Amino acid sequence: MYLRKDGYYRLAKQQGYRSRAAFKLIELNESYQIIHPHDTVLDIGAAPGGWMQVIKDVVRQGGTAVGVDILDIAPLPGQAHSAVTLKGDVNDARIRQRALAAIRGKFDVVVSDLSVNISGNALSDTSRNLAMVRSILSYLPELLREGGNFLIKLFYSDTLKSIRADAEGTFEKVFTTKPKASRSSSSELYLIGKGFRPAAGDKKGVPHAR
Numbered sequence: 001m002y003l004r005k006d007g008y009y010r011l012a013k014q015q016g017y018r019s020r021a022a023f024k025l026i027e028l029n030e031s032y033q034i035i036h037p038h039d040t041v042l043d044i045g046a047a048p049g050g051w052m053q054v055i056k057d058v059v060r061q062g063g064t065a066v067g068v069d070i071l072d073i074a075p076l077p078g079q080a081h082s083a084v085t086l087k088g089d090v091n092d093a094r095i096r097q098r099a100l101a102a103i104r105g106k107f108d109v110v111v112s113d114l115s116v117n118i119s120g121n122a123l124s125d126t127s128r129n130l131a132m133v134r135s136i137l138s139y140l141p142e143l144l145r146e147g148g149n150f151l152i153k154l155f156y157s158d159t160l161k162s163i164r165a166d167a168e169g170t171f172e173k174v175f176t177t178k179p180k181a182s183r184s185s186s187s188e189l190y191l192i193g194k195g196f197r198p199a200a201g202d203k204k205g206v207p208h209a210r
Contacts, residue, residue: 018074019050021113023181024190025151026054032175032192034111034149038062040103042143044090044136045114047071055111056083066102068095091135096142106145112136112152115188126157133163133191140170141198150193160189167193 017023029035035058043051046067055065056076066084067073073085084102088095100106114132133154144150150171154163160176167174172195182188 018048022050022054024179025051027179039108040064041109042107043067044112047073049073066099109149110144144196148196156187
């Protein structure tokens with residue numbers, strides 16, 4: 001019943017988005033210009049595909065959205081080469097290599113709206129979410145080109161400052177924000193990094209295609 005009363009849920013249905021979360025990305029991108037036309041974008045935890053719909057609209061022809069999830073992602077209308085879906089876990093090096101091979105280089109942008117399965121134990125859930133965020137951060141030198149942008153969901157906790165500090169050592173600019181489309185009862189936040197600065201030893205790997 002709550003979902004049916006949710007304005008963003010109804011709006012998503014009306015506009016053909018697979019998830020109300022699409023409006024979070026729309027708002028964040030309008031405010032922070034994370035994704036641009038012709039970008040290559042990796043969406044980690046992409047199912048059911050709501051963010052990929054938004055990404056595909058932003059990058060237009062000449063850009064590519066690659067979505068990775070352990071769940072199936074139904075093909076997007078008019079998908080062709082502008083959207084690629086991979087079933088698997090981003091923690092698997094083979095999946096990361098398949099994602100890179102899809103664009104023949106590193107990504108302009110990496111985004112993730114992924115969340116751990118909620119157990120009801122707040123301490124455990126927060127700990128597992130932070131471990132997941134740190135894991136994705138650790139893959140950025142492999143996946144994200146120098147100067148690229150990053151967006152990830154996390155949840156407010158005492159270690160938020162530590163995560164932000166790690167990001168500030170990696171990006172030229174870092175922001176944390178809560179979009180209006182997030183439910184007021186949720187402790188979720190989004191961390192945005194702009195201008196990726198890989199350490200000198202991390203710059204090796206697949207060259208950027210563009």
